[in-house]
Amino acid sequence: MKTFDIKSDMPFTDEAGKRLSDIIRGNRKKEKVIKIIHGYGSSGVGGKIKVTVHKSLKKKLSNHEIKAYIPGESLRSMMGFVDVIQKYKHLIKNDSDYKKCNDGITYIIF
Numbered sequence: 001m002k003t004f005d006i007k008s009d010m011p012f013t014d015e016a017g018k019r020l021s022d023i024i025r026g027n028r029k030k031e032k033v034i035k036i037i038h039g040y041g042s043s044g045v046g047g048k049i050k051v052t053v054h055k056s057l058k059k060k061l062s063n064h065e066i067k068a069y070i071p072g073e074s075l076r077s078m079m080g081f082v083d084v085i086q087k088y089k090h091l092i093k094n095d096s097d098y099k100k101c102n103d104g105i106t107y108i109i110f
Helices: 013-027 048-062 082-092
Strands: 002-005 033-037 068-071 105-109
Touching: 002 013, 013 033, 013 048, 033 082, 048 068, 048 105, 068 082, 082 105
Parallel strands: 002 033
Antiparallel strands: 033 105, 068 105
């Protein structure tokens, strides 16, 4: 599984969204799953990049650009992702963040 960090240099939200789109466009038919590191926000209540990533992924899911996505925190509380987690668990269960329920990452399934 490839990992892409879109937040380490603290980009503006628009730039992070562009990076996400470029990563998804560039990954088509290469990897079955990738991990996006978007961070959780320094305030501890959810960062703007994370919110942008999840909104963008909802749109890409409805446009059939991706098969699914799994926010890291949903591995702790499921948050309506139970079916998706069960279906794709085999692709992510060996990742180091899987058992950590990391709020700062999201898995994208292709």
